[in-house]
Amino acid sequence: MSNSESVRTRVVVLISGSGSNLQALIDARDHAQLASADLVAVISNRPLAAGLQRAERAEIKTEVLDHTLFPDRKTFDRQLMQLIDQHQPDLVVLAGYMRILSDEFVRHYTGRMLNIHPSLLPKYKGLHTHRRALEAGDTEHGCSIHFVSETLDGGPVIIQAKVNIEAGDSEATLAERVQQKEHIIYPLVVSWYAQGRLYQQDDHAVFDKQILHQPLQLDSLT
Ligand code: GRF
Numbered sequence: 001m002s003n004s005e006s007v008r009t010r011v012v013v014l015i016s017g018s019g020s021n022l023q024a025l026i027d028a029r030d031h032a033q034l035a036s037a038d039l040v041a042v043i044s045n046r047p048l049a050a051g052l053q054r055a056e057r058a059e060i061k062t063e064v065l066d067h068t069l070f071p072d073r074k075t076f077d078r079q080l081m082q083l084i085d086q087h088q089p090d091l092v093v094l095a096g097y098m099r100i101l102s103d104e105f106v107r108h109y110t111g112r113m114l115n116i117h118p119s120l121l122p123k124y125k126g127l128h129t130h131r132r133a134l135e136a137g138d139t140e141h142g143c144s145i146h147f148v149s150e151t152l153d154g155g156p157v158i159i160q161a162k163v164n165i166e167a168g169d170s171e172a173t174l175a176e177r178v179q180q181k182e183h184i185i186y187p188l189v190v191s192w193y194a195q196g197r198l199y200q201q202d203d204h205a206v207f208d209k210q211i212l213h214q215p216l217q218l219d220s221l222t
Contacts, residue, residue: 008196009037012089015044019051020179021095021116021186024123026058028187036141037194042089043080069101076082077105091193095186103150113148113198114193116186118178120160121215122149122222125153130171141174142181143167144213144215145189147200156205158198161185161218166220185218 008071013022022042028034031144041053045062055062065083070076073083079106084092094115117127121144149155161181167176192198198207205212 007022007036009090010040010088011037011040011056011091011093011094011194012084012087013095014084015042015049015051016046016098017049017053017096017097019049021094021182022051024183024187025093025095025190026054026060028191029058029158032112033187034191034194035090037190040089041084043083045076045080045097049215051096062198063104073100073102074104077102081105081108081144091190100152101148103130106148106150109148111147114145114158114189115148115155116143116145116155116182117153118143118182120162120176121153121157121187133165134169134171134174137164141178143178143185145185147205149203156200156212157215158189158205158207158212159185159216159218181218 014021015027018135025039029039039060041061041063041066044052045065045067047064049068052062052064063083065080067076070079090112092109092113094113119133120140120142124132130141140162142160144157144160146157148157161184163177163181187201189198192207198205199208201211205215
């Protein structure tokens with residue numbers, strides 16, 4: 001193996017649905033924004049996830065592991081770990097992967113697993129984040145990328161991107177604007193990780209050798 005090959009970061013992406021964040025990663029790859037990373041496999045827990053077709057079009061290996069065929073979460077997650085590890089990933093990217101993870105699964109990938117969540121964490125962990133932001137009368141909303149920990153939507157937050165909530169916004173219009181931001185920050189964060197600029201240290205993310213006591217903000221990046 002040559003030097004240039006040995007430093008490449010192998011990325012496995014987990015999806016459950018549309019895969020628009022996966023598409024953003026594919027587009028970044030195709031425009032050399034992920035120069036140090038390889039998207040080696042896309043795994044879905046839903047056989048009909050549209051994101052699988054995106055992966056096939058991009059000539060990325062796809063796998064399906066249907067969670068409904070397993071008796072419980074623990075058994076499914078163990079099988080999923082085996083499947084993921086066959087691809088020898090350096091990084092596991094959750095991109096709209098809609099399953100709660102067992103603690104064993106999380107521990108296995110600690111420090112090398114990222115998730116994107118459609119809220120300004122720690123606000124609105126869990127589901128229906130856009131609706132909850134609207135109902136609360138918030139003036140801003142957004143998305144966060146974090147290292148995954150054993151707490152649902154917990155773990156050190158790396159970066160957030162904000163959008164203003166406008167009068168007349170619905171869940172759909174807000175979701176669309178938030179997703180546009182998601183598609184910017186996920187490729188960015190994966191590229192940082194692949195370049196060795198980002199890692200997890202205990203309960204913190206470290207970026208360019210600085211412990212992040214607060215998440216980075218997309219708008220503040222130079
Ligand atoms: C995104 O909004 C992401 O924040 C959430 O699930 C959604 C996935 O969308 N975790 P897609 O499948 O990437 O289009």
